[in-house]
Amino acid sequence: MLDSRLRVAYFPDSYHEVNGVAHTSRQYEAYARRSGLPFLCVRAGVRTQRHLIEKNVETLELARGPLSFSLEKDLRFDIGFVRHLPAIIRALQEFQPSILHITGPSEIGMIGAILAHDMGVPLVASWHTNVHEYAGRRIHWLRRLLPPSWGAMLARRVQHTSLFLTASFYRAARILFAPNKQLCTLLARATGRPCELMQRGVDAELFSPEWRDRGDDGQFVLGYVGRLSIEKNVTLLVRVGKELLARGITNFRFLIVGHGAEEEVLRQELPQAEFRGVLRGEGLSRAYADMDLLVFPSHTDTFGNVVLEALASGVPAVVTDEGGPCTIVEDEVTGCIRKDDEFTETIAGLMGAPARHGEMRAAARRYALGASWDTIFEKVCAAYRPLLKAATPAESRQLGSRGRMAD
DSSP: OOOTTOOEEEEOSOSSSSSHHHHHHHHHHHHHHHHTOOEEEEEEESSOEEEEEETTEEEEEEEOOTTEEEEETTEEEETTGGGGHHHHHHHHHHHOOSEEEEOSSSHHHHHHHHHHHHHTOOEEEEOOBOHHHHHHHTTHHHHTTSOHHHHHHHHHHHHHHHHHHHHHHHTTSSEEEESSHHHHHHHHHHHSSOEEEOOOOOOTTTSOGGGOOOOOOSOEEEEEESOOSGGGTTHHHHHHHHHHHHTTOOSEEEEEEOOOTTHHHHHHHOTTEEEEESOOHHHHHHHHHTOSEEEEOOSOBSSOHHHHHHHHTTOOEEEESSSSHHHHSOBTTTEEEEOGGGHHHHHHHHHTOHHHHHHHHHHHHHHHTTOOHHHHHHHHHHHHHHHHHHOOHHHHHHHHHHHHHHO
């Protein structure tokens, strides 16, 4: 049951884009509508507009301007976003939040952290992206110019520095959230703040084996869903394809959903692959259901929404032994957890064991049926409760008075 004092102002890094933060943010807003949670979502969009979606849910969408630059194919950072400060303050004044929740060190997250401090509203922050690991992998071009030992040392130093800087930002929050226990332990140690689990749920009707409409074409479909980028380790798909062919296995093809900087390389190296681009809704549901196995080689994902969506679709997953996906998959039950060098052998084994593969499909679906978004967000709201008890009437008055001063 929701605490009657709870009013959440949510400042997500991403909402409309195709990534885990955006998907979680959309689901959180949907949960607020279903549950009656007073909820204000402040986010970036194509144009500036404010909407009252339900009597308890409001959105403030703010356009990025000419000073913004690309971080990813569909993700930007606007150094001039501060021009929206008056509109954000007005919205917070009117909404009177009891919690301000940010999702990372974006321009929106930074503004949210500053306003929470200035207005006396308890700040919480959720960690969705291992930016320190991304930083270490994105200097691959520089590592190629150095001796292997030097390159490895440079990557470790970049990763350590990035983690230190990011942890310094997250230290401003009173409570942290992370999608797996390993990350919770790392963040608690790096920031000195308590860290609670904020896992991901799945819509088991939208993602279901019922969407499968592929005929029996004699092909074993290996799927991948996600960004086609270096930090996702997608070049392992190329290696798997070549190694399967070298074993004389030809009755397979790849079905790849997503976009990114590595797409051209994959198109050149995987002639047996079908590239669907970015899919949403029923198109994505059908793509998952038409797969026989999800091959997800990322070492950097903090959770892996796509893995849970595949399981809900009755598609087992082969994942690495690092990051969040290995906390979702039960080895040899709903999929396989393997090192990179073991992917091809594992996939070949599943292709040659239809009974075992069928048991995994059924187990994957059963597991996903127990992972609902409502359960996830109920736990998040329960974790807010100690901060609500700590809030004082003086802090509530401070929100209004400081907001008027800043405006």
